[in-house]
Amino acid sequence: MGNLKTALKSEFGGAGRTMSPPSPKRPKKSCDDPNCPFHGSLSVRGRSLDGLVVSAEMDKTAIIRRDYLHYVPKYKRYERRKSHIPAHNPPCLNAKEGEQVKIAECRPISKTVAFVVVAIRGDQ
Numbered sequence: 001m002g003n004l005k006t007a008l009k010s011e012f013g014g015a016g017r018t019m020s021p022p023s024p025k026r027p028k029k030s031c032d033d034p035n036c037p038f039h040g041s042l043s044v045r046g047r048s049l050d051g052l053v054v055s056a057e058m059d060k061t062a063i064i065r066r067d068y069l070h071y072v073p074k075y076k077r078y079e080r081r082k083s084h085i086p087a088h089n090p091p092c093l094n095a096k097e098g099e100q101v102k103i104a105e106c107r108p109i110s111k112t113v114a115f116v117v118v119a120i121r122g123d124q
């Protein structure tokens, strides 16, 4: 059963796989942000997630909302849960509120930010 784990990984989009040249395509615009995974020296590794931008008002940081289902065994039903993940928003992507984005884990950029926006859904 050694390949069960790899089978699961590929089924779920390979979460946990490293993607040191970021696999999403490079944005058309360029930027000079050192914390940009495309034009700076920031490398991404670990988890990559999808979410909705609920706030992009901070400087180069966006709040990503993730909705997910959590199973409650007692009632044999799922309950809806959500989480907010602060993510670095490089100027070349400049994700706006209401956009569906893909984020990838990176080194901690600040006290709370350890993810970076790597793609905006719908423009690829």
Ligand SMILES: [Zn+2]
Residues within 6 Å of the ligand: 029, 030, 031, 032, 033, 036, 037, 038, 039, 040, 090, 091, 092, 093
């Ligand atoms: Zn950039």
